[in-house]
Amino acid sequence: MRARKLCLNAVCALSVYLVTASCWAAGAPSGQTRSLADALGSADAEHEVRQLRGDRYDVFVESFTVTATPVLLKDGGIFLDGWxxxxxxxxxxAFVHDADGRTYAAYFDAERGKVISFGDVGGRIHPAIEGWARRFGPPVDIILKADPAARAPANLPQATAATPSPGEQVELRKVAASIWNGSLAASWNMNAEVGDILGTVTHEIMECSAAFNLVPKPVGWVPGWSYVTKSALSIVAYVTGVSRDRQYKGCVNSAAANWRSAIEMASADI
Incomplete structure (x- = not known):
């Protein structure tokens, strides 16, 4: 019961962070980072998560000096990763707080070459944590922290958003490859949600590199994947130009890091 109360308090703090993160980032000076303490929002919430992580908390928090864009999962949980x-x-x-109070967390132990995972249901790793862990390649060590009798998350209905056609998916993949790389882009499912995120990432890169004028900017940005497919040629040209510029390439690198987990969760329909 105590663990459930701690999780519920922590997820409330993270929910506030999820709503305010974009505003915080918009007002932050260029290059400023968001720490785990910023994400938790209060000393009390930090203390509660410290209790959940036990003697591994210090190792965990040392890997959270920068946080990526929070992801609201389809089951109502919140995913947040950092480095x-x-x-x-x-x-x-990375960690996940489910809407019903369960918590999951993991960190990459570079010395051991393994991902260490906390919190599960009967030995099952949370799908979002599992997806995040794949980028490091090694096997995952599981440390049981949750109630084995807890029920697994229910499967939610599939989204009803229009699906990009095969040709449109090709265009989305070109844009993704220009921001990340061809190998990652080839592994992602170019669904509508992924396309929408690509639109957001494109806009962030354009805003960050507003003074860059060596390559024409894509014209008339609007939210949604349809714009990305119709403007893929100009987006790829612009992102490629920014990536090659010593002053502005950080705009692409930062956006790619901040949105990688979000796009991977969308691709996996988590």
Missing amino acids: RVGYSGQHAA
Whole structure:
């Protein structure tokens, strides 16, 4: 019961963060990072998550000096991942708070070459944590923290949004490849939600690199995947140009890091 109360309090703090994160980021100076403490929102919430992580909390929080864009999962939970500044491939962590109060967390232990996962239901890793862990390649060590009798999340109905046609998916994949790389883009399902995220990422890159004028900017940005498919040629040209510019390539790198988990969750329909 105590663990459930802690989880519920933590998810409330994260819910507030999810709503306010975009506003916080918009007002932050360029290059400023969002820490785990910022995400938890209060000393009390940080203390509660510390209790949930036990003696591994310090290792966990050291991998959270930067946080990515929070993801609201289809089952109502919240996913958040982060990394140590400059070491996203060596020191990274992630956690999920379900709407019903269960908690899951993991961090990549570079020295052991393994992902260490906390919190599960009967040995099952949360799908969002599992998807995040794949980017590191190694096997996952599981540390049981949850109630084995807890029920698994219910499957939600499929989204009813229009689906991009095969030709439109090709265009979406081109844009994704220009922001991340061809290998990652080839592994993602180019559904409507992924396309919508690509539109948001494109807009963030354009806003960040507003003063860049060596390549014409895509014209008339509007939210949604349809714009991305129709403007794919100009988006790819612009992103490629920004990526090659010493001053502005950070705009692409930052957007790619901040939105990778969100696009992977959307691709996997989690």
